[in-house]
Amino acid sequence: MKVSDEIQELIDEVSFRKSDSKDYERMKIEEISREFKEIMKFQQESFRKIEEFEKTNQNKTEIAEYIKLLCNNTFQREIMQIQEVYLKKIDAKYPRS
Numbered sequence: 667m668k669v670s671d672e673i674q675e676l677i678d679e680v681s682f683r684k685s686d687s688k689d690y691e692r693m694k695i696e697e698i699s700r701e702f703k704e705i706m707k708f709q710q711e712s713f714r715k716i717e718e719f720e721k722t723n724q725n726k727t728e729i730a731e732y733i734k735l736l737c738n739n740t741f742q743r744e745i746m747q748i749q750e751v752y753l754k755k756i757d758a759k760y761p762r763s
Contacts, residue, residue, distance in 0.1 A: 673719050676712055677733060680740050683708070687744075690751040695759065698752045705748065709741045 683705075690698055716737070720730045 670719065670723070672715060673729070673733065676715050677736065679708075680712065680733075680737055683740055683744065687747070690748055693751075695752065695755050698748060698755065702745070702748050702752065705741060705744050709737070712737050712741075 688701065690701070693701070713734075716730060716733050719733070720727070723730070
């Protein structure tokens with residue numbers, strides 16, 4: 667099964683994100699917010715591409731499922747990292763009374 671260039675590019679982009687973990691601890695709250703917004707936008711675009719792939723390649727459901735799994739795992743891991751650091755920084759900047 668040959669994977670379309672667009673889907674191969676998506677797999678490469680997601681794999682790169684997976685291997686290019688950022689040091690959120692060193693970022694300011696504003697930078698973390700920007701990163702969070704960027705990952706959500708990338709996630710939406712990725713799932714749109716996957717949906718298009720599924721519509722045009724109905725006989726390649728295994729590839730589509732693999733890409734969904736890869737994307738979900740990568741995005742979930744990255745979002746959890748961002749949330750953890752973001753909440754720590756918010757708590758440190760705005761301590762509860």
